[in-house]
Amino acid sequence: MEKLVADKWESEEHLNHKIIDMINTDNLRNNLMELAKLPHLAGTERDHQLAHMIRDRFLEAGFDTADLVPYDVLLSRPNRTNPNLVTLEDVEGQIIFSSTYQEKPLHEDDSDPEFIHAFNAFTPAGDVRTEAGRGVVYVNYARVEDFDKLEELNVNVSGCIVIARYGKIFRGNKVLQAQERGAQGIILFSDPRDVALEGVEAQNVYPNTWWLPGSGMQRGTTYMGTGDSLTPGWPSTAQAYRLKVEDVQLPKIPCQPIGYDDARVILKKIGGTPAPSDDWKGGLTGVAYNLGPELQDRYSNYTLRLKTHNVLQIHRSYNVIGTIKGEVEPDRYVLLGNHRDAWGYGASDPSSGTAQMLETARVFGQLISSTGWRPRRTLVFCSWGAEEYGLIGSTEWVEENVNKLQERAVMYLNTDNCASGPAILIPSSPLLWEPVTRIMKMVPGVRDGATLYDEWMANNVAQNRTSPNPVSIRAINDQMMKLEQVFILPAGLPGRPTVRHAVFAQSQFDNYAPARFPGISDLLYRIEELDAAERLEKEDEIRKHISDLTIMMERAASFLQDFHLI
Template sequence: MDQARSTISKIFNGEPHTYTRFNLARNMEGDNSHVELKMSTDMVEEADGNGVGEHLNHNSNHKPYMAHKPGRDPKNICFKVAMGLLIFIIGYLISFMIHWKKDVGPNCASSAPSVPPYAKVVAPETGAAPLMDWDDVKALLAKKVSAAKFESVFSEFSSTQHRAGSPGDEALGNKMLDRFKEYGMKTWTDEHFVKVQDPPASGYNTYTFRNQTERLDGFLSYSGTGTRTGAALQANYGQEEDFKRLRDKGINMNGRVVLVKTGLISLAEKVANAAKMNVSAVLIYPDSPSAEKTPLFGHVHMGSGDPYTPGFPSFNHTQFPPIESSGLPKILAQTISNEKAKSILANLGGESVPDGWGSFYKLGGESDLITVEISNVLTEKKINNVFGVIKGFVDEDRYVVIGAQRDAWGPGFAASTVGTSVLVELARSISDMVKNDEFKPRRSIVFASWSAGEYGNVGATEWLEGYLTSLSMKAFAYINLDAVVTGDGGFKVSASPLLHSLIQSTMRELNYPNKASLFSQFGRSDWEKNVLQTMKMNDTAYPFLAFSGIPSVSFRFNSEASHYRYFGTLLDTREKLNIATVNKVTQLAELSARFAGHMALRLVHDHLLHFDLKKYDKVIRTHVAQINSRVLAVKRIQKDKLPRALTVQWLMSASGSYSRASDNLLSDIQNSNLDDIEMCRIINDRIMAVERNLLSPYLSPRENPFRHILLGSGPHTLKGLANHLDALRMDTPDADATLFRNQFALATWTLQGCANSLAGDIWSLDNEI
C-alpha cells in the first residue's frame, strides 16, 4: 500500500517519467516480501525486434511521447486519474496477496523428514563456553547408567558361537547396527576380506612323545606349518630373561621343542622370543590347574591386523602382490592342555630348573624327543565393523572413538560380551542425554564394534589402515572397552601420557561399589605406580596409539590376587566371571561404563581438549638421560665403537624445544579468548598433533607399522636406541654403530619436528641448537 501511495503521489506531483527495474532481493532480516526498487533513466534493450519488452526500449520506432502542461488538457487530467486508480488497485492487490501467502504458507517443519533427536536444528553457538555445566553432565550420566540395566543387555549379546566371520558374529553385528539405529544415530559398516589361519578342516594337529601321539583341539593362528622333531626343553614363561637364563647355563637351544606356560606376556611374544633362540617349535599350555583339559586358542602374529596385507587395508578391491608381515613366525607353534603338559614335563630329564621358576620338573635332556605336526589352513573371511555416531554441535568433524570387539573363540564373556554390553549402554545413555536432556556435545562420539579381534585386532587395525590419513587428523582419542571386567579388588590402566591427568581426575570423581573413590581405593600413595601399566602390542588400543598416533586408553577391573585364566578358552563364561568378581559383574560393568563415559564426555564437553602436554616432557627427559648415560658408557668401554664427536646435545636440545613449546602453548591458552570457537579449534589442533608427530616420518608404515618413537616397537624408538647402545657396550654380533647413528639422528629430528609443530606458526619456532 505504501508503494502504491508513493507512486500516485509521484504522478500527481508531476515528477519526470522514468523507467523502473524491479530487483526482488531477500531481506537478511527474514522478510521475503521486501521489494527493492532501482530507478534508472537508461535501460538496455530487452529484445531484438521480437516485440518482447519493446515498450521499454528507448530505440523503438514509436514516436516520442510529447508531454503537455499539467492541468491544461482535460483528457490529460482524466488519463492521470485513471492511471492513478489503476495503480492503486494493483498495489492493493499485490499487498493483499503477499500477506495472504504469509498467513497460509506451508509449515516446513511439519513436512520435513524426521531426523535424529540430537540432529534437530538449534540456535548456533556464538562462543565456546559450555552449553551445560560439567557437574550436570556427570549427574546425567550417573542417572542413565545403572547395574540393573546390564542384565538384559548381557542376555541379548551373549553367544556361544561368534568366532570372527561366522554367522554368530554377523548376527551380533546386525544387533549392534539395529541398536545404534534405534538410538537415532547415523550408522554405517566397514567390510574387509581378511586372511586368517584356522585349524585343519579335517584331522588334527598332533605331537608325539615317548611313542605316544596326541591329537590337539586347540590351535594358534598364524603358526608355521609342517613337521618338526626336537628335544624337549622347559622355558618357564618364555620371556627374554627366561631364555637368557637358559643360555647362561650353557644349554643348547638350537632345534629344541620348547614348552612354555601362559601369562606375563602375549603368546606372540613367547613364540618370537623362542624363534630368536633358533628353536624348532613351541608348545604353550595354560598356567591353570582348574583348566586341565580345556583347549587353548590364540594367535602368534607379532603385530596387529591382517598379516597378509601389512600396512594397507584388506578391502575387496585391493590389488597388491602377495606379501607377508615380518611378524609372522617361521617356527611351529601349538597349544596343549595343562594335563598334557604335565605328562610331558613329568618325564623329562636333564638339569634342574633355575631358582624361582616354581617348578619341580627337570629342564629336559637331549634324548627327550618330541615331534610336532601342524596342519593349519589359511582361509579368507569377510568381516564387518559396525559404527554409530552422535555428532557434535560445534566441531562435528573432530571425534573420540569408543570401541569393543564382539568376536571370541568360544563364549568369550569377559573377552567380548561385557565390553560389547558396555558399548551398547554408553551409546543408549549418551544419545538419551542428547535427545531428552538438551546435552550438546561440542565434538562427535563414534561407537565402534570390531570383528576379528581374537586374530590380533584385525578389524580395528584394517579400519585404521584404510582411513589413516583422515583419522590421524580428526580422531583425537580412542577408548578401549575390551575385557574391562576380569576380577574384583584391582584396577589397571594403560594409556598415552597425554591422558594421564584425565584418568586421574576421572578416578577422583567416581566411587568403587560401596567404597571410596577409585583414586582413594587404588591410587594410594603413588597412583601412577599402582595403577598405570605399559600398553602391550596385543591391546586393541595399541595400533591406535603406536600406528595412527591417536591418544588411547585401556583399563580393567581385575583381581589383585591372580589374573583371569580363561581368556582364549571355552571356559570364559558368565559363571567363571561371577566367581572371579564375587558376583559383581553388573556393578563393575556399570562402573566401567561410567569411567569410559566420563572420559569421553569430558573430551567432547570442554572447549579445550583435556590433554596434559607436560607428561610427555617427563617421559622424553627420562629417555634422553638413559641414552646419554649409555653413550658415555660405550665411549668409556668401547672407545672405537662411536666417534669422539658424537654427542647427545642435539637430542637434549630437541627435548628442550618440546619443553619450551609446551610451556608456550600453555601461555598462549592463558592469553587467548576461549569464547572464540575458531581460537579454540586452532589450539586444539596443535594439541592433537603431538601424538601424531611422535610417529617417525622416516619409516614406512608397511615395514614398521608401530612408528611411535616413545611408545612404539623397534630399533627406531628411544628405548630401542638405549638397547642398541647396550649391545655396542657388550660388543654383541648384532651391534652396528653406523646403523645406531642413523637411527639416533632420525629419532632426534622426529622429536624436534614434534616440538616445531607444537610451537605453532613457523615464526614461533625455537630451535636453539
C-alpha cells in the same frame, strides 16, 4: 563463538551426572548375556550376527549413521575334523599318551559345535618328532634371556621340540625365539604357578574359584604384526593388491597349546640338565622342571610328536561404525571402541567392554531424543572385527581412513575388558591424565569410596592440576591432540616400518610390553655380538635415529610454546 570457547564440563555439569544416572545395570547384564551366549570367532556366522545386532542397536538409539564396514582378510583356523595333537609314542609307533584338544566340559550343556579346538593362530600345519629318548627341551618362558641361559648351560635346542610356559611375554615372541634358535616345534602351556595359585585340586580351580583348571588351554595369535598380513600398510578392500601367503612373515614351525595336566605328563619324563634356579620351576607337583634334551632313562624308547593341521583362509570380517554428529565441532572425532570377536564365548574379553558400549550408545541416543542435546564433537562408536588375530579390523579401518583421522581425531578410548579387579587401571597417553581424573571424580564409587577417584586415591598417589583459561581451550585442545603426531616417523622405526611412534611402542621382543624410545632399544639389541664392520654400520643407524629423535624433541618443544610463536 560462545559455543566454541565454552567449557561444557562447567556449563553442563548437571548433564554429566544425568548421563551417569541413566546407566542401567540390568541392561549391562542383559547385553553381556546376549554377547557371550555363543562362541563368536572372527569371521564366523555368529560373529556376523553380532555385527548386525550392534549396527541395529546404534540405529535404534538414534545415531546419525551406523554402517557395516567389511574387509576380506587372512585368518587361521584349526581343522575341525583333524585336531592338533601332542603324542608320546614308543619305538613301534604305539601311542602312549595323547593330549586333549578341548577343555573338559564342566556342565552338561558346555559343549558347542562352534567352539574351536585349541590352536595358536597363524602357526603352520606340521608334523615333527624327536629322536627316541631325546630332543625335548624345557625353555621356561621362552624369552631371549631364557634361551641365552640354555646356551650358557650348553643345552642346545636346535632340532628339538621345546616346551614353554605361557606368560611374561607375547606368545608370538616365544614362537619366534624358538624358531630362530633352531627348534623344530614348540608346545605352550599355562603353569599352575601362574594360573592356579591356590592349588590344582578341583576345589581350588574353576568353577569353584576363578583359577584355571588342568584342561584349560590358552588360544591366541602368534602373528607379530598388526592388520591383514596380505595388505601391509593398505586396507583390505576389494581392489587391494594382496601378497602371496608364502611371502608373508608368519611362523615357520608348528606350535600347539596344551593344559597343565597334559604338560605334567611330558615334563615328568624330561631328564638331562636340572633347572638352573627356582625361577625356572613352576607349580606342578612331582615335576623337577629338568631342561633336557634327554628323557629320563626309563623313557629312552619314547619319541615326542607334534602334529598340527591349521589352515589359512581369507574370511570376511565386519567393523561396525556408528556416529553421533557433534554440535560445535563436527569435524573433530572422539572415538570409543572395542573389538567384538573372541576365541570362544568372550564373556570378559571382549564382551564386558561391548556390553557397556551398547549401554553408552543407548544413553546418548535417549539423551539426544529427549532433550535435543548433542555432544560438542562427533562421537564415533567402533565395534572392531578380527582383533584377536592381530588388531586386524581396527588396523584396516585406520589404513582406509588415515588422512581424515590424522587431521580430525581428538582421542580414542578403548574399552575391551571392563572388569579388571578392585583397583581401576587406565593405561593411556600421559596427555589424558587430567580428563581421566576429572571423570573419576564424577563417577560413584563401587566399594567404600564416594567416587572412583577416592577409591583410586586410596591405592595410588596422585596430584591435582590447575582446568585453563576457557578462551584458550581450543588452542590447548589442538596442542594436546597434535602433540602425539609430532613423534610419528613416516618411514616407521628402524626395521619395523609399520610401527611409527618413536617414543611409545610395543617392544620388539614382547608384543605385550611397552617400550620407551623403542628404536634405540631395537638397534642396541645384541650389538656387542656384531663384527667390526657390522657394528660400524649399526652405530651409524643409531646416530641417524638419535638425530631423528632430537629433531622431534625440538619440534615438540616448539609445538608447546605460546600459540602465536612459530
